Structures are given as C-alpha cells and as structure tokens.
Amino acid sequence: MKILVINGPNLNMLGIREPEIYGSFTLEDIEKELISYAAELDSNISLEFFRSNFEGEIIDKIQSALNCFDGIIINPAAYTHTSVAISDAVAAVGIKTVEVHLSNIYSREEFRHNSYIAPKCLGQVAGFSKTGYKMALLGLYEALK
Numbered sequence: 001m002k003i004l005v006i007n008g009p010n011l012n013m014l015g016i017r018e019p020e021i022y023g024s025f026t027l028e029d030i031e032k033e034l035i036s037y038a039a040e041l042d043s044n045i046s047l048e049f050f051r052s053n054f055e056g057e058i059i060d061k062i063q064s065a066l067n068c069f070d071g072i073i074i075n076p077a078a079y080t081h082t083s084v085a086i087s088d089a090v091a092a093v094g095i096k097t098v099e100v101h102l103s104n105i106y107s108r109e110e111f112r113h114n115s116y117i118a119p120k121c122l123g124q125v126a127g128f129s130k131t132g133y134k135m136a137l138l139g140l141y142e143a144l145k
Contacts, residue, residue, distance in 0.1 A: 001042065001044055001045050001046065001070050001071070001141070001144055001145070002046045002048070002068065002069045002070050002071075003038070003045060003046070003047050003048070003069065003070065003071045003072070003073060003137065003140065004047075004048050004050065004061070004065050004069045004071070004072045004073070005031070005034065005047055005048065005049045005050070005072075005073045005074075005133070006050050006051070006058060006061060006062070006072060006073070006074040006075070006076075007027060007049070007050070007051040007052075007074075007075045007077070008051070008052065008053070008058060008074075008075060008076045008077035008078065008079050008080075009052075009053040009054075009077045009078055009079065010053070010077055010078070011027050011051060011075060011077055012027060012051060012053075014026050014027045014029075014030070014102075015029075021102075021103050022102050022103065022129075023102065023129055023130065025130055027051065029130065030130045030133055031047075031049050033130065033133075033134070034047060034133050034134065034137060035047060037134045037137060038137060041137070041138065041141055042141065042145075045137075045141065048069070055079055055083055055085060055086065058076070058079065058086055058089075059085055059086060059089045062074075062086070062089040062090060062093055063089055063092070063093060065093055065095055066093045066094075066095070069095060070095070070096070070144050071095060071096045071097065071098070071140040071141075071143075071144055072090070072095050072096070072097040072098070073097070073098050073100055073133065073136045073137060073140060074086075074090070074097060074098070074099055074100070074117065074121075075099070075100045075101060075102070075133075076099065076117050079117075080099070080101070080105065080112075080115045080116065080117055080118075081111055081112055081114055081115065081116070082116070083116055083117070084116055086116070086117055087116040087117050087119070087120050090117060090120040090121065091120045096122045096140060096143055096144060097117075097120065097121045097122060098121055098122050098123050098124070098125065098136040098137075098139055098140050099115065099117050099118050099121045099123070099124040099125070099126075099136075100124070100125045100126070100132045100133055100135075100136040101124075101125070101126040101127070101132065102128075102129050102130065102132060103126070103127060103129075104126050104127030105126050105127075106126065106127075107127070122139065122140065122143055123136075123139055125139070
C-alpha cells in the first residue's frame with residue numbers, strides 16, 4: 001500500500017513558526033513518527049513525503065500520484081482556504097485522500113473555517129497536532145484495506 005504525504009506552505013518552518021499554535025516539533029519529527037506508525041500498522045505500507053510552498057508543484061505532485069499511489073494524506077496549509085486548483089486536482093485523480101491540520105482550523109480566524117479541499121476528501125483531521133497525521137493514516141489504511 002503506497003501512501004503519498006503532501007505538506008504545503010510554511011510547514012518547513014515547524015518548530016520555529018508560532019510554536020504556541022503549531023508546537024515545537026519539526027516536519028522531520030512528524031515524518032519519522034509516521035514512518036514508525038506505518039510499520040506498526042502494516043509492514044506493507046510505504047510512505048513517500050513531499051513538501052512545497054508552491055501551489056503548482058503540489059498540483060503536479062497530486063496529478064503524478066495517479067496510478068502510482070493508493071492514498072494521499074495532505075496538509076495543504078494556507079492553500080486549504082484558497083485553492084480551488086488543489087481541490088480540483090484531488091477530485092481529478094480520484095485517489096482516496098485525507099486532509100490533515102495540526103491546529104483546529106475551526107477555532108481560529110474565520111477565514112480558516114472554509115476548506116476547498118475537504119469536500120473532495122475521504123475525511124479531515126484537525127486540531128490534534130502531529131497525532132493528526134497518525135489518525136489520518138489509520139483512517140486511510142482502514143478505508144483502503
């Protein structure tokens with residue numbers, strides 16, 4: 001089972017950027033924990049990680065996943081609230097996708113309450129910090145097996 005994990009803009013700044021909201025861990029920390037968790041779930045899970053600040057690169061990566069990946073976990077970050085194009089890419093490839101957010105986007109500023117991506121996804125996990133990635137992986141794994 002091949003899972004693509006996509007992270008959007010500014011997530012490379014985890015550990016530095018607003019630790020009171022996002023925590024003191026890094027994106028590398030999340031990736032290492034997710035690799036360990038995937039191995040616990042099923043030794044046949046293979047993860048690939050991708051991160052970009054650029055909307056077009058994220059779209060290209062989603063499109064390139066067609067016929068290569070069984071599922072996608074995506075944290076579109078700020079593009080959650082602005083990108084019809086990423087939403088359209090998720091819909092176009094038809095790969096089961098779970099949207100994840102470190103913070104509870106619904107308890108933050110009003111503009112963050114809308115996700116263009118979530119309606120095209122199997123589900124959304126928000127507000128559980130880095131544990132949300134594990135929750136997303138578990139949900140995706142259960143949906144795919």
